[in-house]
Structure formats: structure tokens, C-alpha cells
Amino acid sequence: MKQWIDKLRQERTLRPEELRQLLTGCDAETLRYINKQAQEVALRHFGNKIYIRGLIEVSNCCRNNCYYCGIRKGNPNIERYRLSQESILDCCRQGYESGFRTFVLQGGEDTALTDERIEMTVARIRQNYPDCAITLSLGEKSREAYERFFRAGANRYLLRHETYNESHYRQLHPAEMSGKQRLQCLADLKDIGYQTGTGIMVGSPGQTVEHIIEDIRFIEKLRPEMIGIGPFLPHHDTPFAQYPSGTVERTLLLLSIFRLMHPSALIPATTALATLAPDGRERGILAGANVVMPNLSPREERKKYELYNDKASLGAESAEGLDALQKQLNAIGYEISTERGDFKCNP
Numbered sequence: 001m002k003q004w005i006d007k008l009r010q011e012r013t014l015r016p017e018e019l020r021q022l023l024t025g026c027d028a029e030t031l032r033y034i035n036k037q038a039q040e041v042a043l044r045h046f047g048n049k050i051y052i053r054g055l056i057e058v059s060n061c062c063r064n065n066c067y068y069c070g071i072r073k074g075n076p077n078i079e080r081y082r083l084s085q086e087s088i089l090d091c092c093r094q095g096y097e098s099g100f101r102t103f104v105l106q107g108g109e110d111t112a113l114t115d116e117r118i119e120m121t122v123a124r125i126r127q128n129y130p131d132c133a134i135t136l137s138l139g140e141k142s143r144e145a146y147e148r149f150f151r152a153g154a155n156r157y158l159l160r161h162e163t164y165n166e167s168h169y170r171q172l173h174p175a176e177m178s179g180k181q182r183l184q185c186l187a188d189l190k191d192i193g194y195q196t197g198t199g200i201m202v203g204s205p206g207q208t209v210e211h212i213i214e215d216i217r218f219i220e221k222l223r224p225e226m227i228g229i230g231p232f233l234p235h236h237d238t239p240f241a242q243y244p245s246g247t248v249e250r251t252l253l254l255l256s257i258f259r260l261m262h263p264s265a266l267i268p269a270t271t272a273l274a275t276l277a278p279d280g281r282e283r284g285i286l287a288g289a290n291v292v293m294p295n296l297s298p299r300e301e302r303k304k305y306e307l308y309n310d311k312a313s314l315g316a317e318s319a320e321g322l323d324a325l326q327k328q329l330n331a332i333g334y335e336i337s338t339e340r341g342d343f344k345c346n347p
């Protein structure tokens with residue numbers, strides 16, 4: 001197995017059959033080895049610095065009904081909220097004071113958050129914080145809308161493709177949603193000039209090794225600047241409530257595969273990984289991740305943005321817990337970086 005890992009580090013690609021062997025035959029020792037290789041590559045590109053992004057969950061209203069997601073339209077058991085523009089700016093102000101230089105506005109596809117309203121919010125953040133990066137993660141929009149947000153000052157956009165395989169996409173989403181449309185959005189975002197992020201949930205219901213190989217090859221072609229890889233975790237009020245979580249091991253394996261294939265990519269140790277295992281964030285970093293996204297949302301709304309059971313939003317997962325995060329990172333030899341942390345293509 002080590003020969004595939006060495007080849008991956010050197011050539012940044014593997015043939016499907018080689019990937020299949022790695023994905024199906026990865027034991028504890030192989031995992032340790034690939035995690036170490038990926039950590040070395042991340043250290044070479046970013047040093048021991050971890051970029052922080054302030055996550056602002058702007059709305060839990062959503063027109064979509066993704067089977068896995070706790071804020072899906074069909075969940076009657078959550079209290080819906082939408083942050084006002086003032087409240088979003090207040091989050092940015094608090095975040096800026098704590099040292100954040102990237103704000104991530106994430107939310108459901110909330111029809112009340114019109115393109116105009118998003119554009120205005122972006123423009124105000126841009127005006128108040130000219131030195132900060134603005135990342136959006138607001139789902140599928142028209143190309144024209146993405147262009148408007150970009151012109152208003154947004155720099156980055158996160159849109160996980162979730163799965164490249166069409167029939168798997170159908171298993172995860174109702175018929176009115178389209179995997180093709182999502183891929184078109186990603187092509188538009190890249191073309192407009194956003195630093196673009198995509199990714200998958202690891203262990204989502206119905207996911208096979210063949211699907212993962214398709215995802216790896218799609219990401220290899222797209223060459224996104226950011227790659228979001230976290231475990232699927234069930235939410236009690238969704239059709240997938242009874243499905244098991246993705247595993248820590250497979251998530252760490254994929255984080256390392258992506259780090260070896262995309263040495264300069266910005267790859268977070270996700271909240272989902274930190275929710276799945278108490279040391280998930282650290283293990284993600286030791287497997288090649290170089291970003292964490294503490295929660296900057298108003299505390300009273302955080303519980304309502306419950307994508308999956310027991311989603312972490314306090315302690316080191318929160319903006320007010322930066323000291324705790326710093327300590328956790330120091331303990332494994334890393335430090336928080338308060339730089340903006342844009343994508344840089346290091347050879």
C-alpha cells in the first residue's frame with residue numbers, strides 16, 4: 001500500500017485501481033503513514049500555521065429538502081431564523097476584534113435572502129472591512145447572482161458537490177434537485193474568479209468506494225482552491241435519521257489523499273469531524289488539514305443551525321473559544337494564523 005502513497009505524494013495522482021486498493025485496504029498502519037505524508041506536505045506549504053475563518057450562519061430557512069440535512073424544508077421541528085444585516089455586521093465586528101480576517105456567510109437556500117439583499121450585505125462588509133476576505137456558502141444561484149456578489153466584494157464560495165455520481169445524488173436529494181445544476185454552479189463560480197470550494201460528506205448513505213473514486217477524479221479535474229471533507233452525521237428529524245455516521249478513519253484517509261493531490265488547497269478540519277470525535281480537529285490537522293472555522297454566529301441562534309445531531313458550536317469550535325483552540329493547536333505543535341489566508345499556488 002505504501003507504494004501507492006509514495007506515488008501519490010510524488011505524482012499527485014493515482015489510477016482508479018490504485019485508489020481502489022488504497023480505499024479498500026487501508027489498515028491502521030497505512031492510515032498513520034498516509035496521514036504523516038500529508039501532514040509533511042501541509043507543513044511544507046503552510047508551515048505550522050492554521051488559518052481561521054469566522055463562520056456566520058445567516059439563516060436556517062431553506063427551500064430544499066436534502067434527505068441528510070437538519071435544516072431541510074420538510075423538518076417542522078426546528079425554529080427558523082434569519083439574521084438581519086445589522087446582526088451579520090455585528091458578528092463581523094466581533095470577529096474582526098478577535099483577529100478574524102475571513103468571514104464565511106453560510107445558510108440554507110432562503111428565498112427571503114434575495115440576490116439584492118445578499119449583494120448589499122456583501123457590499124457593506126466589504127466597505128467596513130476592506131482587508132478581509134468574504135466567503136459565501138449560500139447554495140445554488142444563477143450565474144448572474146454569483147457575478148453580482150463577486151462585484152460587490154465576495155472573494156470565495158463554498159459549494160460542496162456532495163457526490164459526483166448521478167444515481168447517488170438521487171439517493172441523497174429529492175427529484176427536483178439536480179446534480180448537473182450543482183456542477184454547473186461550480187463551473188460558473190470558478191469561471192467568475194471565485195476561490196471555489198467543493199467537497200463531499202464521507203459515509204453518506206449509499207456511498208460506495210466507486211462513488212468516492214468518481215469524486216476524487218472530479219475534484220482532480222476541477223482543481224478547487226478549497227476542499228471540504230467531513231463525515232456524514234445523522235440528524236434525528238431527517239429521513240436518514242437511522243443511518244450510521246461516516247467514520248473518522250475514512251475521513252482522515254480522504255483528507256490525506258486530497259492533501260497529497262492538492263498540496264496548496266485550503267482544507268478545513270471540519271466541525272463535523274470535531275463533533276464525531278473529541279480529538280477530531282487535531283487529527284484532521286495531523287492528516288493534512290490547514291483551516292478551522294470557529295462559529296461566530298450569535299449564541300442564541302447557534303443551536304437552531306443544527307445540520308446533524310449534537311453539532312459542536314461551543315468551546316474551541318466557537319469564536320469566543322479562540323484561546324481554547326490556540327491551546328489545542330499548540331499541544332500538537334501548531335498555531336493560529338490571523339492572516340487572510342488566500343489560496344496561493346505554491347509549486
Ligand code: SAM
Pocket residue numbers: 068069070106107108109137138139140158159160162200201230231232233234235272307308
Ligand atoms: N445551502 C448551502 C449549500 O447547500 O451548500 C450551504 C449550507 S449546507 C447546510 C452546508 C453543508 O452542510 C452541505 O454542503 C453538507 O455537506 C453539510 N451537511 C448537511 N447535512 C449534513 C449532515 N447530516 N452531516 C454532515 N454534513 C452535513
